[in-house]
Amino acid sequence: MESQPEQLAGQLASGPLKPAYLIAGAETLRVLEAADAVRAAARAQGISEREVFEAEGNQREPDWSAMESSFNAPSLFASRRLVELRLPTGKPGKEGGRVICEFCANPPADVVLLVTAGEWSKKHAGKWSEAIGRIGVISLAYPVKPHELAGWIDQRLRSRGLKADRDAVQQLAERVDGNLLAAAQEVEKLALLANGDTIDLARMESLVADSARYDVFRVIDAALNGQPAQLARMLSGLKAEGEAVPALLGMVVMELQRTAALARIEARGGNIAAEFKAQRIWDSKQPMYRRALQRHPAPRWEAFVSQAGRVDRMAKGRERGDPWTALERLLLAVAEPRAIRLLARSDG
Structure with a gap:
């Protein structure tokens, strides 16, 4: 069974909890609120005991053996309990998938399983998620367009x-x-x-106050997505809020270098999908980089990195020019190829 995150609370109020729930997606608020709705329903139905399994310390995965043992052990302090499994990557792996599938094949009467994941796409689905769907509810929290x-x-x-x-x-x-x-x-x-x-x-x-998040992450996303008008508005907001160019430039340079590396691999016919994985770029972010790569050839990305170095020198007083103007022109050029000519006038 599938359900929208916002519909889950109403469905939970209409009957007993299902044996299992999977709530996943990149929209953190929707995931958190849907998971909170399950927890609230559990409390309302007298489920007071709660266990959480997630990767800790240097571990890459939760302790599957301990989780499996918990499924098979009786509740200590209550007749029923909520077992939470947190999967930031949305992938339980072979062993985790087996544990979940076996749970779903014969769910204990005293356990409700809640799985939450911060990433989700068709690639994440598998036998384990299908098993949850057969006995419970899958609620996917995609970003709101x-x-x-x-x-x-x-x-x-x-x-x-x-x-x-x-x-x-x-x-x-x-x-x-x-x-x-x-x-x-x-x-x-x-x-x-x-x-x-x-x-x-x-x-x-x-x-209502103006709550737009004029932060560097959204500025970079707007540049890579090819949204010059939104980019200019956010940069204006950052400047008005008193942000300093050096505070923004570290992330800008890192993203330009990352995109330049992707462009080099693509230009020589390399495996761009493998590079996405090597750089730990989420599936949900990959289309943004692909759009950016389509707008500019590899040498131009190298030029953008060099131009960012000029902006840094301006910000530190080592080169003549207005760093805010230079930064805006650089990112506008990233977003819109026709703005390349602005870089020749970046000395402000």
Whole structure:
């Protein structure tokens, strides 16, 4: 059985818990809230004992032997217990898959299994997840796409007993800029301040702060995804917030070097998929890099790395020029090939 994360709480309230749940995806807030809904339902149904299995220290995997033994051991302090398995990579491996499959083939009456994973794609699915689906619920928390964000916000407002017109919802979507956690926080604030009135655009603007996350990670994503307008807006926000160029440049250089390495391998006909794996680039991030590689040849990525060195020297006063202007022109060139000509004027 499959279920949307936001629908899970309602389904849990309508009957007893299933023997197993798999909640996975890159959208952390949706995974956390769906898992919390399972935990809350477990408490409501008298399940007070809870065990957690995850990789610790230098271990790459949870202790599968201990988990298997736990499945077969009686509860110590309660008639039923919740066993949580945390898989950040979404892959239990051969041994873990076996343990999960055997659990699902004959689930103990006193155990509810909750598996959470921070990554998910078709490549992650297997016999173990199919086994969970047969006896329980699979809930996949994919990132909310830009065109879906307003609908997600509207649904969340309604779940808190709030009403907002279309323009107000769109305004909130633009201000949180894809950050679901910021959107959730703003909705909670609106629940306290709206006084039950329908929220129109003017009311939304007066109640909601600009929560867009103008951080370096989103700046880099916008550059690699080819989104120059969004990139320029976020850089302007960072500058207005008083961020210093050197604080941003480390991540920028690292990502440019990573993309340049990918471009070199692709140019010589190498195995780009293997390089993604070697650099630990998640499946969900790979399309972004592929789009970036399609816009520029390998030598240009090397030039971008060199240009980042110039920005660094400007920021440290070792070369003439405005580092903010140079950084903006560099990243605009990454996002839009037609902006390459701006680099010739990076001395500001």
